[in-house]
Amino acid sequence: MNREKAVSGLQIAMYMLNLAAVCLVAGIMSFSLKAIVRSMDALSFLEMIQARPWRPETILLTAVCAYLFLVFLSTLLQQREERPGALRTWLLAGETAACVAATAAMGMNYDGLVLLVVADLIRGQKGSRQKLILGIAVVALYTVLNYNLAGRWLGMVSWDAFLSCYQSSAQIWLRGLRSLITSVNLAMFILYMTILIQGEYRERARIQLLYEQLESANEQLRNYAMEAERNAETRERNRLAREIHDTLGHALTGIVAGIDACITMLDYSPEATRSQLEKVGTVARQGITDVRRSVSKLRPDALEKLPLEEALRTMLENMASASGVNISFENQVRPLKFHEDEEEAVYRVIQEASTNAIRHGHAARISICIAKKDQWLTVQVKDNGCGCEKVEKGFGLKHMEERLKLLGGKLSWDGSRTGFVIRAEIPIRWGEGYSS
CATH class of the missing domain: 1.20.120 (Four Helix Bundle (Hemerythrin (Met), subunit A))
Structure with a gap:
């Protein structure tokens, strides 16, 4: 200006x-x-x-x-x-x-x-x-x-x-006046051009600075884009690994437990073995369906078709039938209906904890309880298996923690006594359909 x-x-x-x-x-x-x-x-x-x-x-x-x-x-x-x-x-x-x-x-x-x-x-x-x-x-x-x-x-x-x-004096005065005007005019022109040139240099410097800032911003954006892409790839790998573990691992555990039961019953009860193999086949087909839907970023097939409580009971009944484990389920929250990500987290935590109890704890009895305390939904899975005082977090526990962390929840466990207890706490966004 x-x-x-x-x-x-x-x-x-x-x-x-x-x-x-x-x-x-x-x-x-x-x-x-x-x-x-x-x-x-x-x-x-x-x-x-x-x-x-x-x-x-x-x-x-x-x-x-x-x-x-x-x-x-x-x-x-x-x-x-x-x-x-x-x-x-x-x-x-x-x-x-x-x-x-x-x-x-x-x-x-x-x-x-x-x-x-x-x-x-x-x-x-x-x-x-x-x-x-x-x-x-x-x-x-x-x-x-x-x-x-x-x-x-x-x-x-x-x-x-x-x-x-x-007269000579007037001539000298007039020549001097014209020369003075010419000199002043030239001096003002030089000053005028100097200001213009300085302004042009400043404008070029400003444009150069803006160009450098733009290049820096573009470089940062490129770095951010690459970092976001890497993070997205990592999250996607973790998601696929978690989903496949939750679905395929659960299905394979049920299949292995069912086949072990079939081997035991084969000699003295062929009909019971046939019935058990049919249940194992049902679990295997359900596992295949869940794997396909997980890869497609969809919820478990049971949650797509059934409310959460019915989906949990169906999953636990299939698991009990395939493995021969006694599984009890107590729900103190009705109706058990939340946002999709919350329902999936509850479903996967119960599924993973029950699968671990059968696979690692060799439990014969599993008790599951869902309750509400303030704004927190608590899910407890307790078994009578061999327990474990020093727990090394494997793939299942890590991914349960990751699921709960995304919702602001937390996971705890205790294997120092008889059996093993897993407790999940989730800050549910209670909807209008919920009533105590």
Whole structure:
């Protein structure tokens, strides 16, 4: 904002200074011609110069009007700075023509207006190639409008010729005033360009910084995406491992226990063995169905078809039938209906704990109890197996903990006494359908 104010202030100052220069040069030229005519010295003046000058009124009027038109076009150019196009090109061409007209009206005795045109040209240019072309055009324009370079060849009347009708002291004062205006105008132009260049450098530095920040953000996003992908892969592997363990492990445990029972009964009760094998087949088929649904990220098949309590009773009845273990189930919470992830966690914890009791504890009796305490649902699975004082967490316990942790729950166990006890606590999001 400060830079824009400084640029605008300098531009206004240059407009005012050059207006003073145009009025001074064109005014002196017009006044000098009138003074020469009044003094009856026109013949000697015409003999001294190479070409006939313009009429006094035409010089001042043309110079001032052309300059004011130049300022008007320059103001329009500032409004089009951010929208380059054909109109801007035409405005620049009109400004250049106005500069040439005003300078020609002053007999090329003041070329400071070129700096105004150069400032507008440079301010709207982007890219090194465009600026090179601009530089060539500026040099050509400055050459054409400079009296010492082209004015004599074009037959223009010099500034000194117009001052010849004044006394020496007045000539010195007028030459000094014009030189002062030219020097100040050049100094303001240099300052103007310095501010523009500094602003451009700052803008480039800001863009570079933004680019680096963007690259850094992109790199972080790429790292985050890779990390998220790795985490997703890990979670998916864990999920598949957990689901397959819960389903296939449960089914295989029931099948192994059932086959062991069949081997025992085969010699003395073929019919009972046949019945037991049918139950083992049912457990195997159910296990296959659960494996397929787990891989497809769906809930256990029993939970898809039945309410939680019925699904638990069906699963436990099948397990008891296949393994020959006495399993009791007590539910103190009715209705036993929660969110899907909570129901699946309860189902899997009971399934895994019962399977472990049969597989590792060699239990003959398992008791399961579901109760409510405050906002917590407690699930306890107790067996009369061999127990274990020092428990090393295996795949099953780890995944039970992971399931409960996702819901904000916790898992505890005790195998120091007879049998083994697993206790799960889950902060249930009790729905409207629940009533104590």
